[in-house]
Amino acid sequence: MTSAGQAPEVFARRPKRADARRNYDALITAAREAFAEHGAAASLEDVARRAGVGIGTLYRNFPTRRHLFEAVYVEEVRELCHSAEGLAELPPWDALVAWLHRFVAYVATKRALAEQLLHDSEIFTSCRTEIFSAGEPLMRRAQAAGVVRNDIGFDDVVRLISGLTMAQFPSPEQRDRVLGVALDGLRPPAAPR
Amino acid sequence: MTSAGQAPEVFARRPKRADARRNYDALITAAREAFAEHGAAASLEDVARRAGVGIGTLYRNFPTRRHLFEAVYVEEVRELCHSAEGLAELPPWDALVAWLHRFVAYVATKRALAEQLLHDSEIFTSCRTEIFSAGEPLMRRAQAAGVVRNDIGFDDVVRLISGLTMAQFPSPEQRDRVLGVALDGLRPPAAPR
DNA sequence: AAGCTAGCGGAGGGTTGCCTCCGGATGCAA
DNA sequence: TTGCATCCGGAGGCAACCCTCCGCTAGCTT
Numbered sequence: 001m002t003s004a005g006q007a008p009e010v011f012a013r014r015p016k017r018a019d020a021r022r023n024y025d026a027l028i029t030a031a032r033e034a035f036a037e038h039g040a041a042a043s044l045e046d047v048a049r050r051a052g053v054g055i056g057t058l059y060r061n062f063p064t065r066r067h068l069f070e071a072v073y074v075e076e077v078r079e080l081c082h083s084a085e086g087l088a089e090l091p092p093w094d095a096l097v098a099w100l101h102r103f104v105a106y107v108a109t110k111r112a113l114a115e116q117l118l119h120d121s122e123i124f125t126s127c128r129t130e131i132f133s134a135g136e137p138l139m140r141r142a143q144a145a146g147v148v149r150n151d152i153g154f155d156d157v158v159r160l161i162s163g164l165t166m167a168q169f170p171s172p173e174q175r176d177r178v179l180g181v182a183l184d185g186l187r188p189p190a191a192p193r
Numbered sequence: 194m195t196s197a198g199q200a201p202e203v204f205a206r207r208p209k210r211a212d213a214r215r216n217y218d219a220l221i222t223a224a225r226e227a228f229a230e231h232g233a234a235a236s237l238e239d240v241a242r243r244a245g246v247g248i249g250t251l252y253r254n255f256p257t258r259r260h261l262f263e264a265v266y267v268e269e270v271r272e273l274c275h276s277a278e279g280l281a282e283l284p285p286w287d288a289l290v291a292w293l294h295r296f297v298a299y300v301a302t303k304r305a306l307a308e309q310l311l312h313d314s315e316i317f318t319s320c321r322t323e324i325f326s327a328g329e330p331l332m333r334r335a336q337a338a339g340v341v342r343n344d345i346g347f348d349d350v351v352r353l354i355s356g357l358t359m360a361q362f363p364s365p366e367q368r369d370r371v372l373g374v375a376l377d378g379l380r381p382p383a384a385p386r
Numbered sequence: 387a388a389g390c391t392a393g394c395g396g397a398g399g400g401t402t403g404c405c406t407c408c409g410g411a412t413g414c415a416a
Numbered sequence: 417t418t419g420c421a422t423c424c425g426g427a428g429g430c431a432a433c434c435c436t437c438c439g440c441t442a443g444c445t446t
Binding site for chain 2: 041152155156159160162163164165166167169174177178181182183184185186
Binding site for chain 1: 392393394395396
């Protein structure tokens with residue numbers, strides 16, 4: 001997303017003056033916190049307060065709630081995709097599993113956000129594309145190596161795993177155990193371990 | 194939940210006079226719709242409108258938004274658990290799978306609701322108990338028959354499956370395919386089919 | 387260092403939803 | 417049928433939040 005592909009239109013809005021850019025970034029950070037804490041209905045005035053800026057500044061940068069959503073969301077996806085670099089050096093299965101673990105950690109906090117954007121947003125679909133171009137090669141490689149079954153697609157995996165993250169787990173151990181079960185389902189009928 | 198266990202305190206409030214009971218039921222139905230449609234933040238005045246009663250009637254029956262949540266939720270769980278009857282006649286694996294399919298259909302619409310109740314509600318935990326007592330026997334039976342791996346518990350399965358339902362699937366076919374993958378993960382390392 | 391202009395903050399008007407309260411209606415028991 | 421306890425509806429006060437608008441501040445350029 002950083003180098004490849006068109007820079008999403010969301011970030012064309014990023015202001016140029018130093019103080020403005022500072023405020024813009026502070027707003028995104030504050031919004032990320034507020035949304036994580038109170039869900040998608042978090043008060044925008046609270047976001048501005050957290051960011052230490054006036055409400056007017058918030059609205060100048062993000063005319064609607066959705067603009068703010070999208071900016072936060074794009075930022076998250078950007079981080080996730082960036083984190084996929086370097087995994088190609090691991091063995092196919094391990095690389096896929098490692099990335100899926102990051103994916104889980106990523107989606108876990110984004111429930112409310114994703115919920116909003118699921119409906120009719122081309123931002124969402126473009127982010128989806130980014131995620132796919134980061135993760136799908138790992139999957140293909142694992143399938144080519146014969147360690148993942150061939151009758152499913154990467155989107156199946158994404159849904160299986162992202163669903164997992166929506167459930168709240170009492171302990172990281174249980175989360176990993178369940179994730180392990182799901183991953184076992186990805187194996188071919190008689191895969192070598 | 195109907196016969197076994199203590200009747201949940203939520204339903205102790207069910208009124209006795211005929212018109213009152215009618216309104217009470219209409220409110221729950223309306224609330225179910227409204228929550229499904231607009232999420233947990235649906236307007237209570239809208240709920241009253243849908244139910245064809247005054248806002249005062251709503252508040253008399255359900256002093257807080259949470260009361261309404263819980264009543265709707267309990268009603269849903271009640272239906273799900275009731276639907277588990279009769280499955281014991283199927284073969285162990287089939288019975289488990291069948292119930293999990295119903296479970297999926299059940300949870301799919303309850304996202305917003307469950308989200309709210311996840312945090313600090315003894316109603317939620319009591320419903321959880323009900324669900325477990327409906328589904329866990331099916332799981333144990335399947336494990337005893339050797340068609341489900343022994344290193345996981347029923348709660349692991351619940352989380353795996355309920356997570357699945359949170360993702361939105363473009364087609365029922367994909368949902369079933371992914372569910373199938375998850376179910377494969379439940380199999381013992383070399384289970385007979 | 388001085389001016390220009392992008393950017394800032396927050397007061398305030400408008401909207402929406404929450405919840406209370408009480409005069410009137412109505413089911414039920416006798 | 418009659419009386420009364422229960423229940424009804426919705427007006428209205430209150431609070432929260434949304435968003436606009438404009439006088440002031442402070443980066444950036446020359």
